[in-house]
Amino acid sequence: GEDVEQSLFLSVREGDSSVINCTYTDSSSTYLYWYKQEPGAGLQLLTYIFSNMDMKQDQRLTVLLNKKDKHLSLRIADTQTGDSAIYFCAEIPPGTYKYIFGTGTRLKVLA
């Protein structure tokens, strides 16, 4: 299909791990991205993964990519209240500059 799919909400307790999932559309997308949006702000790039990688780790963030299933996930270790935000996955199919964004997952971290 044409849509990049994400679940709308996720709620976790402070200190737990969060896992945000995304199913994307184009298996030939070269890069896949995770963006974070805090209330009232623009989107901030968190991390990205090149399509020939299975995993990328960056401090508390781990990105897993399953190309066969077109599944991307973002794991946040030791989730903090400052991680409360909307998280968007995005892909950019080859030959275009048109990003396709997911609808975003609102992460709520409970103290």
Place this chain on the structure above:
Amino acid sequence: DVKVTQSSRYLVKRTGEKVFLECVQDMDHENMFWYRQDPGLGLRLIYFSYDVKMKEKGDIPEGYSVSREKKERFSLILESASTNQTSMYLCATIGGSDTQYFGPGTRLTVL
């Protein structure tokens, strides 16, 4: 660091007014984008520009036009604002690894 600025954080206009939203980037990027963001719909591409005076329609261009007279500046124009154009508007550019860099957003309310 890439800096993308938008002329206003909040804007209130009346139905039928002509509205200009300005976006400026300081990294000499060729590609610039305008999105609107609405709850439950994610980000939708309105227009993008790949060079000065060059533009392409995105997914929802109706009711909007754009202007790119200088490389660093990309303007979104609402010729006659309507209430269904009340939204958050986000400008972005593209840098290395096809990464998009976003401005802080303009929340437009049309009364």
